[in-house]
Amino acid sequence: MGGRIRIGIVDDHPLLRQGVAAALKRIADFEVVEQGGSAEEAERIATKYKPDVMLMDVHMPGDSFAAVRAIVSGNSATRVLMLTVSESEEDAYAALEAGAKGYVLKGVSGPELAQAIRSVAMGQTFITPGFASKLISNLQKQNGDEKSVNELTHREEQIIREVANGLTNREVADKLSLSEKTVKHYMTSIMQKLQVRNRVEAVTAVLEYWKNRQASRIRSQFAAHREVETAANGDSD
Numbered sequence: 001m002g003g004r005i006r007i008g009i010v011d012d013h014p015l016l017r018q019g020v021a022a023a024l025k026r027i028a029d030f031e032v033v034e035q036g037g038s039a040e041e042a043e044r045i046a047t048k049y050k051p052d053v054m055l056m057d058v059h060m061p062g063d064s065f066a067a068v069r070a071i072v073s074g075n076s077a078t079r080v081l082m083l084t085v086s087e088s089e090e091d092a093y094a095a096l097e098a099g100a101k102g103y104v105l106k107g108v109s110g111p112e113l114a115q116a117i118r119s120v121a122m123g124q125t126f127i128t129p130g131f132a133s134k135l136i137s138n139l140q141k142q143n144g145d146e147k148s149v150n151e152l153t154h155r156e157e158q159i160i161r162e163v164a165n166g167l168t169n170r171e172v173a174d175k176l177s178l179s180e181k182t183v184k185h186y187m188t189s190i191m192q193k194l195q196v197r198n199r200v201e202a203v204t205a206v207l208e209y210w211k212n213r214q215a216s217r218i219r220s221q222f223a224a225h226r227e228v229e230t231a232a233n234g235d236s237d
Contacts, residue, residue: 004031005121008051010042011083012060016106020055020083023110030117039067046071046078052121056100058084058091065098072099081120083113087131102126149209151193157206159186164203 007030011017017035024030033049036042039062046054054071058064068080081102082095092103101120104113105128112128119126152160162172169187173180187199194205 004029005053005117006031006033006049006051007117008032008034008036008042008045008049008054008078010036010038010045010055010060011057012037013057020113024114024117027114030114038062039064042067043070043074046075050075051078053117054078054080055083055117056080058082058086058095065094068095068098068100079120079123081116081126083108092127092131096125103131104128105131148194149206152190156186156190156193159183160190160202160206163187163199164207 007024009017009021009024009032011020014037017037021032021035025032033051034045036045038060042054042056042064045051056064056068068082071078071080079102080095080100081104082092082100083104083106084091085106086092087105095103101123102116102125104116104126108116108128116126149157158176159172162175163169167175169183170180172178173183176183187202191198191202194202196202196205
């Protein structure tokens with residue numbers, strides 16, 4: 001993209017926010033257009049100033065993830081880059097699912113933050129390299145668990161969904177027009193396939209799977225990021 005990259009910064013820690021702003025203002029092709037301290041202010045800044053990149057913390061007053069969704073849907077030209085201390089995988093998944101293009105951990109060097117901003121401004125995904133490796137590794141590990149759930153038949157998944165909603169075998173049988181004995185048979189099959197000992201563990205396993213499946217749409221982003229990172233490292237050798 002041509003011209004200066006216009007940046008909004010939203011963080012509820014004024015000293016940190018001002019420090020980041022001061023550092024970015026010293027970079028010739030960056031322009032800090034506005035600062036804020038809450039999710040609500042992030043939305044206001046995005047609407048009023050339409051920055052190219054919005055730097056946002058994960059944990060601050062308001063719903064940061066809802067703000068990301070609102071910014072992305074309402075300002076197609078604004079890309080969101082999370083700048084946070086949170087190394088929580090759930091936070092990373094939630095942010096990227098909401099539409100953020102990057103996830104950078106605080107403590108990052110100035111040059112790396114500048115690289116992240118430029119990458120996101122161009123529409124690329126940027127994740128702090130070490131953290132990206134951790135996320136990819138865990139996603140690969142989860143793939144093994146997903147295979148067991150994928151072995152469930154449509155009827156078995158239908159039944160475990162109802163059990164996960166708190167229904168008893170009798171209530172599941174009534175709802176699906178089956179006999180209670182048939183539901184018990186299906187539950188036995190489900191537990192065997194999931195390699196668990198009881199219905200509580202079965203529900204826990206499928207809930208974890210469904211949560212992980214929500215992250216599947218961002219796996220391609222991780223893979224693309226890793227390819228870019230690998231290519232960049234190769235070019236620098």
